[in-house]
Amino acid sequence: MYGPIEDSYFTWLSNKVDYVAVPTPSLKHENLLRKLHSTEFVWTISGDDNRAAKGLELRDEFLYEIQELGDPYFDNTGVSVFEMLVALAYDIEFQMDESMSDWFWLMLDNLGISDFTDAYEGSDASVSDILDRFIWRQYGPDGFGGLFPLTNFRQDQSKVEVWYQFHAYLEDNDL
Numbered sequence: 001m002y003g004p005i006e007d008s009y010f011t012w013l014s015n016k017v018d019y020v021a022v023p024t025p026s027l028k029h030e031n032l033l034r035k036l037h038s039t040e041f042v043w044t045i046s047g048d049d050n051r052a053a054k055g056l057e058l059r060d061e062f063l064y065e066i067q068e069l070g071d072p073y074f075d076n077t078g079v080s081v082f083e084m085l086v087a088l089a090y091d092i093e094f095q096m097d098e099s100m101s102d103w104f105w106l107m108l109d110n111l112g113i114s115d116f117t118d119a120y121e122g123s124d125a126s127v128s129d130i131l132d133r134f135i136w137r138q139y140g141p142d143g144f145g146g147l148f149p150l151t152n153f154r155q156d157q158s159k160v161e162v163w164y165q166f167h168a169y170l171e172d173n174d175l
Contacts, residue, residue: 036082047161055083
């Protein structure tokens with residue numbers, strides 16, 4: 001269960017990407033975002049430790065914004081998939097014209113989970129399975145099942161750090 005600061009932090013992260021004007025269950029993604037936030041991002045490829053570190057930096061930004069010195073919760077938990085994806089979307093926005101929110105949802109769409117709205121009545125296990133496949137790099141060498149699928153690929157994307165997968169995605173899509 002989340003405490004007050006954890007709830008505030010989750011809301012802060014969610015507001016960066018979840019821009020639904022009408023909060024109907026068919027349009028909201030709170031359950032999905034909570035699942036992303038409760039799933040730890042484990043890096044297995046050298047270089048993806050940078051993705052984890054960037055996700056953890058969001059905590060400092062949040063604490064600075066609320067003028068809080070620190071919280072033991074933040075010091076004792078690993079980076080979540082949600083934090084890593086938000087931080088990655090920030091870094092991508094810095095290089096591209098599209099908003100970080102657009103990139104965040106594109107990545108969720110590429111993972112195949114963007115349609116899991118709060119009205120979804122299926123099993124939570126399917127989202128867990130998809131996240132496990134992503135985290136443990138059990139997706140195709142073309143990147144399908146990961147964040148950045150490619151039509152033309154030169155190397156097995158499951159063995160390439162996420163940042164370089166993104167750059168290959170840009171090249172593959174002429175972006």
